[in-house]
Amino acid sequence: SQQGEEDPQALSIQEGENATMNCSYKTSINNLQWYRQNSGRGLVHLILIRSNEREKHSGRLRVTLDTSKKSSSLLITASRAADTASYFCATDEGNTPLVFGKGTRLSVIA
Amino acid sequence: DSGVTQTPKHLITATGQRVTLRCSPRSGDLSVYWYQQSLDQGLQFLIQYYNGEERAKGNILERFSAQQFPDLHSELNLSSLELGDSALYFCASSPVGVWNGYTFGSGTRLTVV
Numbered sequence: 009s010q011q012g013e014e015d016p017q018a019l020s021i022q023e024g025e026n027a028t029m030n031c032s033y034k035t036s037i038n039n040l041q042w043y044r045q046n047s048g049r050g051l052v053h054l055i056l057i058r059s060n061e062r063e064k065h066s067g068r069l070r071v072t073l074d075t076s077k078k079s080s081s082l083l084i085t086a087s088r089a090a091d092t093a094s095y096f097c098a099t100d101e102g103n104t105p106l107v108f109g110k111g112t113r114l115s116v117i118a
Numbered sequence: 119d120s121g122v123t124q125t126p127k128h129l130i131t132a133t134g135q136r137v138t139l140r141c142s143p144r145s146g147d148l149s150v151y152w153y154q155q156s157l158d159q160g161l162q163f164l165i166q167y168y169n170g171e172e173r174a175k176g177n178i179l180e181r182f183s184a185q186q187f188p189d190l191h192s193e194l195n196l197s198s199l200e201l202g203d204s205a206l207y208f209c210a211s212s213p214v215g216v217w218n219g220y221t222f223g224s225g226t227r228l229t230v231v
Contacts, residue, residue: 111160
């Protein structure tokens with residue numbers, strides 16, 4: 009069963025624009041993680057935000073977490089064609105394997 | 119190279135057959151997770167092993183089984199294959215705890231014909 013639900017399912021933007029993806033989840037979590045998957049390849053861990061954190065940055069990535077709304081957002085600034093991929097949120101409920109959403113497919117057009 | 123090795127990369131087999139997928143975790147990681155990714159179901163957790171023992175079980179069919187060996191590599195066995203088993207199968211590994219996330223292999227693409 010899916011814990012995280014990403015929104016939108018697909019997003020198409022021009023190179024240089026910002027991309028925002030959202031994730032909603034249902035239960036209490038220890039942390040929330042974002043992963044990237046290039047077509048047909050393995051997932052790559054991008055960033056982890058703990059339940060007591062509200063915002064985290066890593067390079068062009070900015071993640072926010074609102075535990076009261078059970079939601080998170082991933083912002084990619086100044087997007088590049090190489091950012092084209094699917095992005096997944098995954099929730100860690102503590103002592104259980106990560107539960108992934110179905111992902112957002114991002115297309116960055118040069 | 120993520121450090122997690124999965125073989126084979128591609129597998130085509132007929133319905134009713136049995137296959138074995140192999141995973142070598144990243145050096146030092148004790149946990150191995152198996153996930154199935156299909157277009158309509160997203161990424162589904164199948165099973166987790168920690169240091170040789172089964173730790174958690176997800177939506178794994180009875181026709182599927184797995185094990186982790188003393189050298190920490192893991193195998194996922196899929197039997198009586200059906201067309202609907204066609205999917206990408208990923209192995210991931212992590213050290214104790216998940217504070218740095220999982221490291222995924224590049225997956226095995228299984229096609230059942």
